[in-house]
Amino acid sequence: MKVFLDDQFLLNSQTAEKLYHEFAKDLPIIDYHCHLSPKEIYENKSFQNITEAWLYGDHYKWRVMRANGIPETHITGDASDKEKFLAWAKTVPMTIGNPLYHWTHLELRRYFDVEELLNEENAELIWQKVNEKLQGDGFGARDFIVKSNVETVVTTDDPIDSLLYHQKLRDEGFSVQVLPGFRPDKALDITNDFFVEYVRQLAKASATPIQSYQDFLKALNIRVDFFHEQGCLISDHAINEVAFEETTEEEVEVIFDKRFSGHPLTEEETIKFKTHTLIFLGKAYCERGWVMQLHINALRNNNTKMFEQLGPDTGYDAMNDQDIAKPLCRLLDQLEREDALTKTILYSLNPRDNVVISTLAGSFQDGKTPGKIQHGTAWWFNDTKQGMTEQMMALSSIGLISRFIGMLTDSRSFLSYTRHEYFRRLLCDIIGDWVEKGEAPYDLSLLGGMVKRISYENAKQYFQFERAGQSMHRSKTT
Incomplete structure (x- = not known):
């Protein structure tokens, strides 16, 4: 009988133990998607x-x-x-x-x-x-980040955000790189009651009047530029239901005007607006060398009574079971046809989609960029031993797990960095099990290098966060 949470926790072979303790345990963390508050980081919130x-x-x-x-x-x-x-x-x-x-x-x-x-x-x-x-020293928000050996944090920020605290952290020279992530969900949610007011806020943030769909796209592009100048290299989208409709900018202009005239939109019109706007943004990301993240198949705010009482993100969400293969393929293909498919990470909240995503990713690799289209790590309800294992097994069976960029926290808590330890232990156990079964060679140099890449090095190479400093330097000198 093993001891609960001892040094060999989740490690069920000597190979797994060696891989974790000698190759994974002490690596830095790149947390490329989270919901931490940059204000709380700057203030070292106690x-x-x-x-x-x-x-x-x-x-x-x-x-x-x-x-x-x-x-x-x-x-x-x-x-x-x-x-x-x-x-x-x-x-x-x-x-x-x-x-x-x-x-x-x-x-x-x-x-x-x-x-x-x-x-x-x-x-x-x-x-x-x-x-x-x-109440003592060393237990503020920044302290937890530093103690966890975090190298880079990417937050989740709305296009209208001032990014004031990212700037303050950079100017102060905080030892951990804290970068913004561009999350324009509100800009795509055209049927929501707040959309018209949001467009007004976007106009103010971009210092440009928005009287047409073309103006709207111009304002979004201005904010993409601003985020880029502040070191942003990642976008993120909550695509709860993947949909795709062929359309033109002229047609979407009419849809945009219709929404501002107070008329309800059809489902087809809504999809056309989202499709065209997302493709526009995808092109903008590609031009700047950003990574695009798509978080797919969440069913949100299911309990109307509690949503009205507490609002969103309070624990009343679930997995969606929408079929994603065809519309997601059409979206990626449209960007590819326009030479605008940037590095992309695909996550689904439904583990049923693991094989779909791994096969789709393989359909859009470019033969130049290792792991360009990523099957993103197990997410949210899949942050479990079973969920992480199933995601890695699907990826390893169909793609190249050796090119996988690994774990993120997706958390609002400064104590969540133990999830990286959890992930790394499971990764080493999976590889160790392959060795025990004779499915992989006992070559610690080979397998240890693989563990290091998945735990840290692949993400460092994939995102190239050192470019953030370069873009900020250029913005100051132009």
Whole structure:
């Protein structure tokens, strides 16, 4: 019987142990997609207690607390932070089998030296022990990033964002590179009630009047330029349902005017607007050498009553099961035909799509750029042992896992970097299992190099974040 969370956690062979401890464990982290606040990083936000650091905004935990019968008052409501922590401590023993049980105890051990297993009985003592540490030096937002050996962080930012805190961090010379990520979801969501007001905000941010669809595209391009000048090299899109319709700019101009006239749009018109705008943006990304990320097949805000009460990103989302192969292929093919298919990462929230994505990625590699089209890492509901394993097995079976750019946190928490450890352990266990079964040679030089590439080096080569400094330097001298 193995000991829970010992040095060999998730490593089920001697080969796996060697690969993890000798090649993966101490590598830096490139967190190329997260939802951390650049303001909180700049201010080195301190946390009053473990609830603030751990439970605020963490809808992973909120979902299982609800499933455990915890009332909303003790999740997002007006209960005290201590009461919320005690409610989480009551829930933790129930999460065995869920990665939250692993993550909870990895975070307690790695950041706070708490070896005990959290439960109702010891919750008071752990509350006191962790909070005492949080009040001391070295436990601010930046400190957690540095302690986690993070080299680069890419946040998720709206086109209208000023990027003030990215600039402040850069000017101050923070040791970790913090770069913006361009996320124009609101600009594509033409049927949403806030769209007209958002276009007004976009006009203000871009300092250009928007009276037509052409003006709208011009404003978006201005913001892409601004983000590029601030070191942005990544875009990101939440494509909950992939759809594609052939159209022209003239046709979309009419659709845009119709929306501003207050008339409802048909589903076909909505798809045409999104298709043309996304292709326009894809071209803009390609011109600047950006990476484009597409997050696909989420079914969001499913509980209307709770959405109206709490808003989005509060734990009421699920996997979508839309068929993605044909529309996604048409989108990628249209960009390819126009010589505008940039490096692209494809994620699906539905693991059913793993093989679809791996085969589609293989259809658009260019024979020049290693791993140009990536099957992105297991995401959100797939941040599990099973989910990560299935994604890597699909990729290795159909593509080149050796060119995989590895893990990201996709998190709002400064304590989530243990997910990279979790991923690296699983990666080494998969490769170690191949060796044990005679499916891969026992060659530590070969396999260790593979582990290092997937854990760190591939992402460093793929994104080339050193270019961020070059683009910012050019913007200052022009």
